[in-house]
Amino acid sequence: MEITSLHDIVLNKSQNLQQQLYRQIVAKIITGELAPSMRLPSSRRLADELSISRNTVIKTIEQLCDEGYTTSLRGSGVYIHDKLNHQQLTRHRHKPAQVFALPKLSNKIAQLNSLKRDDNKNLPFSPGLTAIDQFPFAIWQQLLKHHASRKLLYGYNEIKGYLPLRQSLVNYLAHSRGVKCDAEQVIITQGVQHGINLCAQALLNPGDRVIVEEPGYISAKRVFESYQTEISTVQLAQQSIDVDQLNQPKYRDAKLLYSTPTHQYPMGGILSADQRLALLAWAAENKTWLLEDDYDSEFNFCQKPVAAIQGLSDTAPVIYLGSFSKTLFPSIRLGYLVVPKAVSQHFSYLKGVSCGESPLVEQAVLAEFIDEGHFTRHIRRMRKHYHEKWQHLQQQLKQLPNNCQTVAYSAGMHLVLKISGIDEHHLCQFLLNYGYAPSALSDYYYNSDKQTGLVLGFANTNGEQREHIVELINQYLKQQQS
């Protein structure tokens, strides 16, 4: 049977014509409008009818023949291929593409709630945003230029990460954080979120109990939720985890405890030495993995950072977690885990299977940045820089009414402002209208006794903005009262 015309094909002349023609003919084959053994119009006729070049038609038909949709018989023309599976096609035709229902997603993904909107994360007062303008770009770019010219860095490398970077980290972490490890124990990650996810994959089965701090790092909780674990919260005492509570029977079966002992997130407390020892003893006794997130302890200026729990014992069930997003810049996407020797090969397999290697040139740049002392210098400079901003913001906040109270410990890159008796999400929305994106304090709580207020990331703000936001909060609170 001859196909007399393909007049209903509509082509957009500003896009690739061959691709469009190909796709529309295949669609007609799928829906059965063009059936096996039908003959296509000649290329000349098709070109005329569609007002396109004959060459485009010929190329399209060649593609259809190459792929087996059509077959060309010398001297006779081009036919829809006989071999096309009639039965399958017919079945397909009865269920037009439009009504395909997708198969189900996993239970895991169904547990995820929406994340904070991407487009607010770069706004002033968004927690976690660094003072990007203070970064030593010139040095970084020079190192990048050098390492990008090393062809060796374009091949494969170790799954755990680039050895010189892992060695730099061993030295840096030993010196500045009291972490005791060798390079074999360091696993380079794509940031703290990836590190938590690797731990969840490596350590947790569905139904396992995980303990998180209340309030705490919300994105960590999301990871644990996605692994269908049971989540229990533990309250704070003096703005850091209340270790005494852990002796309650309900925590006994916990497989993992996620904690920020050196700078509680977001409240800022530092766990004291005796409580550190108590926490370690509890974890060892209880056979609970301790996931120690040391996310920005470098910037604590209320007190010298206390050495990490990881370094207190050679064989403690501690996994130490860090990232460069807060110390360097958010888009670097490099972090690390320090895991016990006995399980480091397991973590390496898991990383290999779940995401493969980390980008190599950036790892080499970072290694030299650390080794040459730029990293330590940058941190020292930023600690001073952030401290000044923090003091200024603290000062401003004193203008606020009595129902507002700053949490003194909270420092580093954000400041927690408790505000009683308000709808803080409404306040956040009000501030967003002015381009400011602090977080709502209650969002850091999992289920109990939520406090209201704001978490104000001040690292990437200037003096005017800090004065302005305090004015705005004042104005908002007055409006609410009246």
Added chain:
Amino acid sequence: MEITSLHDIVLNKSQNLQQQLYRQIVAKIITGELAPSMRLPSSRRLADELSISRNTVIKTIEQLCDEGYTTSLRGSGVYIHDKLNHQQLTRHRHKPAQVFALPKLSNKIAQLNSLKRDDNKNLPFSPGLTAIDQFPFAIWQQLLKHHASRKLLYGYNEIKGYLPLRQSLVNYLAHSRGVKCDAEQVIITQGVQHGINLCAQALLNPGDRVIVEEPGYISAKRVFESYQTEISTVQLAQQSIDVDQLNQPKYRDAKLLYSTPTHQYPMGGILSADQRLALLAWAAENKTWLLEDDYDSEFNFCQKPVAAIQGLSDTAPVIYLGSFSKTLFPSIRLGYLVVPKAVSQHFSYLKGVSCGESPLVEQAVLAEFIDEGHFTRHIRRMRKHYHEKWQHLQQQLKQLPNNCQTVAYSAGMHLVLKISGIDEHHLCQFLLNYGYAPSALSDYYYNSDKQTGLVLGFANTNGEQREHIVELINQYLKQQQS
């Protein structure tokens, strides 16, 4: 009680003294050798005894006091802190650090077997290694220099990936692979392994059935194993997936089918048009997700690459998977998923929770590399380059005895050589002694009718090496016969 001496402290003068001294004193506190209320020797005495500067001792003691391990009473000296929790310490002491047993790992991680040794992946004939020396380094470095100077690229960005890159991919994939999507459906990954892992997380529950090709991509199977799924294999017909087999009842409950229809890995077959339609119809009917891995179809030179299955229907349950490790260079660590619109937000949440954003500067470099036509030019050049290498290797392999047979379809970056009646792992070890790292063909099989032979990655080899390896194989086979 006064501590009379700390003479058993041993310091390595070539390392940080303060850190060592701190750690050894804390260790003595943990083990109970130094108990609460004991007084430390004076800093002068300690410095003398240990032959280190008094300043180092003072700083160490300051750190211990800061962290609450010790307390300083004016005029009286420094004491181990009373507050240290006796009970916890005692419990801790009875379980010295050395005997802590680690908590268990997850069932997931226990399923992982070892991966191929990292240090062989850059050796000639290792499958998957590109011709790194052919990469247009100068262009890439120039783009990198430009984008690394854009401060905007150091902040946060979209979880799904940098929008201009996703848009570049939409255009490239439409034009070259017939993939039909918009930028919202593209999720940037850290390579193909990460893409498969995201799919497994998003689509699979433990116990779900997953179908893989036999032989097939071994690292994909490892991901599915790690999610505790049931794996079934499907055989090949004409070196690509045998779609007819899928009508067997045992495949009916499958939740996901992982396939390489456009260039079967490792055998190289191209699934014909009718079989593509049949596969799509089967997946839609059967409510099975089709994970279409289009890993290096750009380099197929036996036949023009057939358009992707993804583009055949607007609502097919297809997830399309690609990577730049094979088309650009292994260490780039960027790949992509194209997912149905209805689930793209779910994938974005999952990516946000499981690993966060992708590196931004590299994404911007890649976007411009594609938009400016460098990518297409590079692929065109490499297709020719690899074709020449493939023809040369094919020619060489003709010298081998009759039990050796090349798989004609296998092309692109590797060539499959079937060799009957040998211990191929022994042969691989023999070749490794000469610095060559082809893979054993049987390693690509999951459980049935394993064929023996070699998978020879030829992309990063030179003519001498190709001649040499064929000589070596010949020599090995002769030795085995005699």
